[in-house]
Amino acid sequence: MNFKPDSRVLVQGMAEPLGSIYTPFMKAYGTNVVAGVSPGYGGQTFHGIPVFDLVETAISVVGTIDTSVIFVSPYEALDAALEAIAAGIRQIVLITDGIPPLDMVSLLRRAEVTETLIVGPNSPGIIVPGQMLLGIHPAEFYTPGSVGLISRSGTLTYEIALELTQAGLGQSIGVSIGGDVIVGSSFPQWLQILDEDENTEVIVLVGEIGGDSEESAAHYIAEAIDKPVIAYIAGRTAPKGRRVGHAGAIIDSQISEFGTEIGTADSKIKAFERAKIPVARRPSQIPDLVRKALKMPMKR
Known part of the structure; x- marks a missing residue:
């Protein structure tokens, strides 16, 4: 990289x-x-x-x-x-x-x-706050720091970056892997990159319903990642049985090893919880979970 x-x-x-x-x-x-x-x-x-x-x-x-x-x-x-x-x-x-x-x-x-x-594709790209912008991230939402942010979403990535920035928690990098059916680099690939990155102390992973990339990421974190990881899954209130998400990516659960609810918010959250990864219920909770992971004092 x-x-x-x-x-x-x-x-x-x-x-x-x-x-x-x-x-x-x-x-x-x-x-x-x-x-x-x-x-x-x-x-x-x-x-x-x-x-x-x-x-x-x-x-x-x-x-x-x-x-x-x-x-x-x-x-x-x-x-x-x-x-x-x-x-x-x-x-x-x-x-x-x-x-x-x-x-x-x-x-x-x-x-x-x-x-x-x-x-990518269907990605706002990459930003290294204070250094370089490769794509369309709104740079004013980001500030240099030690939180590595990887996401499937675009605008949700910006929102969480802003939550971190307003809480005084800067970012080492912001990456959206993309929202199309088939994307290039994966969550595990970027998790490994950030785990080896000397500027990153904690990783925030932002997922959403559809597909099995978050379940795979949870398995990979449990097996191979040493740095603390915080997760957030968008789509908790989406109606069941309806294909939603960037690419309608809820796949046929019968061919997956993750269970019959693959692709739902519950499936993804449970996968992270099994891997003992803290999961925020709302973006606003992410800064406190990051502070806890870094053993920083909580803001009142």
Whole structure:
């Protein structure tokens, strides 16, 4: 993982609506955006950033790129990501949502072979507070600190970051793994990254109903993670039997080992409780649980 202030960042889809809006925010936050790629716009500059038609051309001019942030349309995302991988970029953040599942399968196969980290799709990206922004997180909600925040959600990630910030608890990193049916990096992968990160003292995991990623994360935490983890699951009051969530991801429980209620808030909460992981009932409870995990005095 190379998410440091001097990391060199490329924006693919800089001329797309979201790319044109958020690239200046990323640069203003201190992100080292060295180039953009938007076919047909090569030779132009955008907020002082040179724009190229191809990733290969960009690299030949500006040099090595550490991370690409992709804003292109869903049906162009696979080609954009594969182009970045072919050019040697090994960290890719997919802001785009609605990428066809088979395209993601193809991308993840290539990413596995090349050891490329994929974040997203349907993700606001990554923020290292006070250092760099890779995506669309509202930077004003975050402040530097030692709480690692990983989430499936987008806006809920911002809300919890703000709760932590207002409680005087800064964050080491904020990551949304994405809300589409098939995503790149997983909760266990990021749990391991943050467990090894010297700037992270406690991890807050934000899940939601649908799928089994939170149950898998609970198993993994119990087996492999040494740092304290706090969990929060959104969707406690969602009606049972109705497919909800970013991707309608409640899967057929009959093929899962987690039980017949897989995908529900209760299933996820019970999985964390079995792993002895504190679970907040509301976002507002998370700061106190973090303080307790860090053995800090409670605020009155």
